[in-house]
Amino acid sequence: xxIRARLATLALxxxxxxxxxxxxxxxxxxxxxxxxxxxxxxxxxxxLHMLIFWVCVVIAVLVFGVMVYSxxxxxxxxxxxxxxxxxHNTKVExxxxxxxxxxxxxxxxxxxxxxxxxxxxxKTELTIKVTGFQWGWxxxxxxxxxxxxxxxxxxxxxxxxxxxxxxxxxxxxYLLNVDYPLVVPAGTKVRLLITGADVIHxxxxxxxxxxKDAIPGFVNEAWFKVDADKPGLxxxxxxxxxxxxxxxxxxxxxxxxxxxYQTWVKGKAAEQKxxxxxxxxxxxxxxxxx
Amino acid sequence: xxxxxAHDATLEHDSHDHKPHGWRRWVYATNHKDIGTMYLIFAxxxxxxxxxxAMVIRLELFKPGMQWVDPQLFNSMTxxxxxxxxxGAVMPAWTGLANWMIPMQVGAPDMALPRLNNFSFWILPFAxxxxxxxxFVPGGAPAGGWTMYPPLVLQNGASFPxxxxxxxxxxxxSILGAINVVVTIMNMRAPGMTxxxxxxxxxxxxxxxxxxIAVMPxxxxxxxxxxxxxxxxxxxxxxxxxxxxxxxxxxxxxxxHPEVYILILPAFGIVSEIIPxxxxxxxxxYEAMVYAVASIAFLSFIVWAHHMFTVGMPLAAQLFFMLxxxxxxxxxxxKVFNWTATMWKGSLSxxxxxxxxxxxxxxxxxxxxxxxxxxxxxxxxxxQDTYFVVAHFxxxxxxxxxFGIMAGVYYWLPKWTGxxxxxxxATWHFWLSAIFVNVLFFPQHFLGLAGMPxxxxxxxxxxxxxxxxxxxxxxxxxLAQLLFPYIVWRAVRSGERIGNSAWEGAHGxxxxxxxxxxxxxxxxxxxxxxxxxxAAH
Numbered sequence: 001x002x003i004r005a006r007l008a009t010l011a012l013x014x015x016x017x018x019x020x021x022x023x024x025x026x027x028x029x030x031x032x033x034x035x036x037x038x039x040x041x042x043x044x045x046x047x048l049h050m051l052i053f054w055v056c057v058v059i060a061v062l063v064f065g066v067m068v069y070s071x072x073x074x075x076x077x078x079x080x081x082x083x084x085x086x087x088h089n090t091k092v093e094x095x096x097x098x099x100x101x102x103x104x105x106x107x108x109x110x111x112x113x114x115x116x117x118x119x120x121x122x123k124t125e126l127t128i129k130v131t132g133f134q135w136g137w138x139x140x141x142x143x144x145x146x147x148x149x150x151x152x153x154x155x156x157x158x159x160x161x162x163x164x165x166x167x168x169x170x171x172x173x174y175l176l177n178v179d180y181p182l183v184v185p186a187g188t189k190v191r192l193l194i195t196g197a198d199v200i201h202x203x204x205x206x207x208x209x210x211x212k213d214a215i216p217g218f219v220n221e222a223w224f225k226v227d228a229d230k231p232g233l234x235x236x237x238x239x240x241x242x243x244x245x246x247x248x249x250x251x252x253x254x255x256x257x258x259x260x261y262q263t264w265v266k267g268k269a270a271e272q273k274x275x276x277x278x279x280x281x282x283x284x285x286x287x288x289x290x
Numbered sequence: 291x292x293x294x295x296a297h298d299a300t301l302e303h304d305s306h307d308h309k310p311h312g313w314r315r316w317v318y319a320t321n322h323k324d325i326g327t328m329y330l331i332f333a334x335x336x337x338x339x340x341x342x343x344a345m346v347i348r349l350e351l352f353k354p355g356m357q358w359v360d361p362q363l364f365n366s367m368t369x370x371x372x373x374x375x376x377x378g379a380v381m382p383a384w385t386g387l388a389n390w391m392i393p394m395q396v397g398a399p400d401m402a403l404p405r406l407n408n409f410s411f412w413i414l415p416f417a418x419x420x421x422x423x424x425x426f427v428p429g430g431a432p433a434g435g436w437t438m439y440p441p442l443v444l445q446n447g448a449s450f451p452x453x454x455x456x457x458x459x460x461x462x463x464s465i466l467g468a469i470n471v472v473v474t475i476m477n478m479r480a481p482g483m484t485x486x487x488x489x490x491x492x493x494x495x496x497x498x499x500x501x502x503i504a505v506m507p508x509x510x511x512x513x514x515x516x517x518x519x520x521x522x523x524x525x526x527x528x529x530x531x532x533x534x535x536x537x538x539x540x541x542x543x544x545x546x547h548p549e550v551y552i553l554i555l556p557a558f559g560i561v562s563e564i565i566p567x568x569x570x571x572x573x574x575x576y577e578a579m580v581y582a583v584a585s586i587a588f589l590s591f592i593v594w595a596h597h598m599f600t601v602g603m604p605l606a607a608q609l610f611f612m613l614x615x616x617x618x619x620x621x622x623x624x625k626v627f628n629w630t631a632t633m634w635k636g637s638l639s640x641x642x643x644x645x646x647x648x649x650x651x652x653x654x655x656x657x658x659x660x661x662x663x664x665x666x667x668x669x670x671x672x673x674q675d676t677y678f679v680v681a682h683f684x685x686x687x688x689x690x691x692x693f694g695i696m697a698g699v700y701y702w703l704p705k706w707t708g709x710x711x712x713x714x715x716a717t718w719h720f721w722l723s724a725i726f727v728n729v730l731f732f733p734q735h736f737l738g739l740a741g742m743p744x745x746x747x748x749x750x751x752x753x754x755x756x757x758x759x760x761x762x763x764x765x766x767x768x769l770a771q772l773l774f775p776y777i778v779w780r781a782v783r784s785g786e787r788i789g790n791s792a793w794e795g796a797h798g799x800x801x802x803x804x805x806x807x808x809x810x811x812x813x814x815x816x817x818x819x820x821x822x823x824x825a826a827h
Contacts, residue, residue, distance in 0.1 A: 028755030031740035034672055041668075049669045056659040063626065064652065070633040071648070074569070082570040083635035093578055096627045097620060104616045107666065112609055114668040119605045160356055160748055168354040169751050175354075176750045199442040200535060202600060202675060206741045211671045213601045215536060216441060217529015220602035239600075239675040239743045241435045243442060244362045247746030 035206050038230040038255075042209030044114045052107055059103075118209075121221045124191035126184070132194075132201025132214035132238065135245035139182050142193075146268045152248045153177040160248060176235040181252035183268075185261035187228030194220040199243060205236035205251055213240055231255045309809060317412075320404035321809060322389045323706070325411050329386025330699070332414055334775060336378030337692075339422070341768050343371040348730075348764035351757050356748055364747035365433035366425070372436035376553065377460045378418050380687070383695045384556045385410075385467045388495050391702060392471060394800035395489045397480025397821065399810040402473040410466035417459035424449035424456075435745065437546070438513065440527040440538050444520050454517045461506040468502035471495055480815035486577065487825035489798055491698075493580050494559030497587045501548045501555075504591075509545040512538060536601050543594035551590045554654075554686060555583060557694025558625060561647045563798065564701055565629050568644035569636030570795040575628040582621035582628075589618050599670045608667050615665035622658055626651070641793065642716035646697035649689055649724045657685030660735065675745075678738025684731045688767075693723070696774070703778065704792035708806035709785030711777050719777060722770035729763030799824040 036046040074080040129140040140147040152160075156175050159166035168174040184190050194203050196214040204211040208224040226234075236251040256264065309315060319325050346367045350358050359367070389407065393400050401407050425431045429447020432438075438453070446453065475496045479488070488496075516538070518524040525531025527538045558579075566573045573579065595603060595611040603611075629651055638644070660682040664670050673679060696719075704710050733756035738744075742753045749757065791801040802820050803811060816824075 028752050031752055031756070032736045034739045035741070045668045045672055048666055049663070049672065052663045052666055052669065056662060060655070060659060063630065063655065067630050067633070067651065070630065070636070071638060074633060074636045074638050076570070076637040076639045080635075080637040082637040084571055086574065086631075086635055087572050088575055088577075089631075092631075093575060093624070093627075097624060100620050100623045104619060108613060108616060111612065111666045111668060115608060115612075116605065118668055118671075119608075162356045162360060164355065166355075168748075174751050175748060199445070200439060204675075204743070206672060209668075209672060211600050211674055215529075215601065217535065218602065236741075237743050237746075241365070241439075241442065241675075241745040243445060244360075244365065244433075246365070247361065247743075247748050 037207040037209050038226050038232075038234065039208050039224050040227075041114070041118055041224065042207060044117070045209045048111055048114055051110065055103060055107060121191055121223050124189045124223055126188055127191045127193060128182070128184070129193045129195070130182075130203055130214065131197050132203065132242070132249070133197035134199065134243050135238075135249040137182075137201075137203070137249065137251060138197075141265065141269075144265050144269050146265060146272060148180050148268075148272075150178045150180045150182065150252070152250060153179050156250075157248070173235065175248065176237070176250045176252070178250055178252045181233065181254040183254045183256060183261060183264050184226070185258045186226045186231045186255050187258060188261075189223055189225045192222045192224075194222060200240050201238050201242045201249070202240035203236070203251060204239040205234055205253055207234040207236075208253075211239055226255045228257075231257055231260075319408055319411075320400075322393050322401045322404070322407065322811070323807070323809065325401075325404075325407050326386045326389030326391075327706075328411055329382045329389060329414075332411075333379050333383035333386060333695075336374050336382070336418065337771070340371050340374035340379055341771065343367045343374070344764065345768050347371065348761040350747055351749070352761040353758065354749055354751050354754055359747070361747045362430055362433055365435075365745065366431040368745055369432045369435055370421070370425070373421065373432075373456075374418070375687075376436065376549070377457075377464075378414075380553050380691050380695070381460075381464060382414060384495070384498070384553075385464075385471075387491075387556065387560075387695070387698050387702075388467075388471050390706060391698075391800060392474055392492055392495060393478065394705075394803060394807060394811045395492050395798060395824075396475060396478060397483050397799055397812045397816040398474065398478035399813050401470050402478050403470045406466050407470050410463045410470065413459050413463040413466075417456045417463065420452050420459070421456035424452040427452070437539075437542060438516065439542075440516060440519065440535050443516060450520060451517065454513045457513050458510055461510045464502050465506050468499035468506075471499040472503070475499075480812065480821065482818040482821045483816075486580070487821060489559070489824070490562035490573065490576070490579060491556065491559035494555040494562075494583055497583050498552050498555045501552050501587055501590065505545040505548045505552075508541060509549075512541040512545065515541075536598070539598045539601060540595065543597045544591070546597065547594045548587070548590040550683075550686075551586060553691045554694070555587070557650065557654075557691050557697075558583060560694050560698040560701070561629065561650050564643045564647040564697055565632050565651075567701075567793050567795040568641060568647075569633045569638050571632060571636040573628070574631035574634075575624070578624055579628055582624045585621040586618060589614060589621070593618065596665060596670070599667050600674050612665055612667045616662065619658070619662050619665075626655055626658070639794075641700075642713055642720055643697045643701035643793075645717065645720040645724075646693045646700060649720070650693045650697065653685055653689030653693070653724075653727070657682055657690060660685065673738060675743055676738035677734040677742045677744055680744045681731050681734035681738060684734070688731065689724070689727050696720075696723070699778070701793075702800070703781055704788045705800055705803075705805050705807055707782050707785070708787060708804075709781045710788050710792060711781035711785055715773060715777050715780075719770060719773040722773070723767060726763045726766035726770055730760055730767050731763070733757075733760045733763075797823050 034046055034049050036043050127142050129142055131138040136149055136151040138149050155171045156177055159168050159171045194212050194214045196216040201214040202211055203214055210222050210224050212220045212222040232255055234253045238246055238249045350364055427448040432446050432449050432453045434443040434446060475492060515526040519526055525533040527533045527535045562573055562579055593611060593615045596615045664673055664682060700716055736756050737753055742749055788805050790804060799816055
């Protein structure tokens with residue numbers, strides 16, 4: 001009975017999910033799984049995730065199948081007589097200890113291989129220092145003399161106030177939009193040096209498969225290389241509780257073609273250099289808009 | 291009931307003797323049952339206070355935008371909910387069950403150290419009064435997460451020292467309770483009650499008690515270092531002074547991972563007693579179960595850094611902690627397979643304790659699967675600090691630990707009160723809990739995978755639908771729990787009287803005592819035949 005009801009619940013949920021999947025693919029109901037992302041590493045991670053998921057599903061079907069079979073077959077109400085001599089069976093116990101070992105090794109090998117690749121921060125082409133602070137991010141392009149801050153955008157910030165009375169659905173990318181996004185070139189191995197200014201934060205962009213803690217006093221390394229044919233805007237959030245406005249420090253990465261990026265970074269560097277010059281106009285304030 | 295003062299000291303084995311009445315019975319309590327009752331009532335109270343905080347969380351997360359609470363208060367709610375549920379609800383509930391059941395199950399009259407027992411309980415109301423009163427101090431209650439990571443935790447206002455001292459007191463209480471359990475099991479077993487004849491609940495609690503004694507002082511040390519960092523100018527966890535904020539996380543999780551097994555191991559014990567009872571068949575692989583629990587306890591000391599894969603550890607360390615974590619799947623699998631084999635060729639019936647134990651079996655296993663997924667480091671980079679983790683640990687703690695406690699109470703309540711409770715109502719409690727707990731936590735897997743971080747008071751609009759479902763499940767689950775104290779209260783006051791054994795298939799030592807159990811449980815030790823009957827495995 002219990003199982004039937006649980007299965008019914010699951011079936012209902014699955015039906016609801018599938019139904020809305022077909023109806024409106026971008027609705028919240030369809031948000032069920034990890035994104036494969038736009039980097040080789042994020043796709044590797046997604047592959048690992050799906051591999052473990054299906055391994056778990058197969059084991060679950062077998063184990064739950066035996067449980068459900070027992071619940072149905074060996075009921076006292078159906079006149080089942082207990083076999084009280086069945087207390088121990090070395091052969092069976094060895095099998096169900098050894099088989100999981102094999103499965104675990106089979107999962108650990110590809111996981112270790114991917115991890116080794118993720119940890120390889122050599123041959124990077126561009127280095128950006130990322131500093132998390134309460135509550136936003138600072139990006140410094142160490143080779144180009146460009147630096148700016150990135151905060152939650154004004155529309156989201158207005159709508160997220162306690163007495164705001166603004167419908168979040170009316171705000172473009174509510175809570176996932178910033179004033180000045182991080183701009184990077186596609187098809188380039190970008191290295192991030194990640195640190196924290198006050199408390200611990202965590203820089204996470206799901207589509208890149210990168211999440212790394214920003215720890216005061218430490219510099220962590222991470223890297224990503226967005227596919228050359230996948231420029232666009234990618235969004236993420238701080239993933240380590242960092243105080244009152246932890247939920248309000250999103251990350252937006254504007255991935256551009258290499259040529260567009262070069263144009264942007266040169267213009268930005270010139271603009272910041274001019275703003276920083278002592279004879280610049282008094283109204284100029286660094287850091288400024290991209 | 292006879293006037294206690296009229297009794298002679300030589301009658302001390304009489305079940306009504308030496309029981310002071312009124313408030314003295316509770317404040318001066320040295321009896322394991324009275325103390326057990328106080329622990330359980332305390333735990334139930336904290337369960338509802340922590341639960342009310344969870345309702346605030348689910349209310350704010352019902353839809354996007356901030357509707358009810360300030361983000362700071364939201365953070366206080368998540369922090370306090372965790373501290374209260376872990377240290378106030380689950381751990382005292384286990385100690386309460388240990389108090390009630392261990393003397394009865396090992397053939398002893400009482401716990402070994404009754405005054406220590408009294409003290410370890412009475413620390414708790416003070417600890418939690420201190421913690422809860424921090425809700426009303428300037429700056430509000432602790433809001434840096436129950437994990438208390440510096441430097442964030444140092445930003446708490448007046449609540450900071452209150453948090454630290456409350457943790458110290460809870461830790462002291464736990465250590466004293468654990469010492470009492472170890473001493474009782476090691477010294478008070480009836481003649482003939484060898485270690486490998488002990489019921490699984492006693493075994494799991496013995497191992498839990500050793501874990502507590504090993505790791506609670508580590509937590510006390512960690513929070514004391516926070517205290518001196520805040521007030522006395524040390525820089526254990528401040529990089530600017532040569533310290534290391536990540537070191538706190540290592541120390542904390544060296545406590546924290548064994549701690550999560552402290553919360554679940556006694557549930558393994560209870561389920562290992564309930565499934566055989568209602569399958570009318572001895573537990574399959576008793577010794578394997580004992581060794582599996584011991585292995586899990588050992589492994590719990592060498593997996594801690596899997597809580598912090600994103601802090602930037604060396605490759606070798608990440609590989610080590612991934613592999614050691616995956617190893618836990620082996621003894622855990624052995625346990626699940628043994629429970630399943632116990633039901634195989636059994637004669638099953640579905641009374642409330644069995645229903646909760648079965649839900650434990652299915653849903654804890656789901657939590658185990660997501661735990662295995664979390665062990666895979668590259669995938670963990672995507673799961674870490676998302677709702678996927680929230681779903682995982684609530685699957686092992688709510689239908690795991692909490693259902694284990696519910697199963698234990700529904701199993702032994704007739705023994706405690708001498709009355710059978712309303713089983714139809716308890717079955718309702720079960721079905722509502724089992725359905726709503728899935729509506730509450732299953733969608734959180736989706737939310738986490740789709741990219742929703744944990745510990746956020748507001749979210750992007752694409753997360754709305756599953757958050758609404760989860761909140762509805764939360765409200766339903768919360769309301770369903772109100773049945774529980776009502777059912778218990780009715781059973782205490784009235785209900786069908788039962789004989790020694792409440793359940794057809796229950797043969798343990800506790801079921802060979804009258805119901806309600808005498809005040810000094812086994813004033814004459816059980817015979818070898820009684821022990822053998824209880825330990826038929």
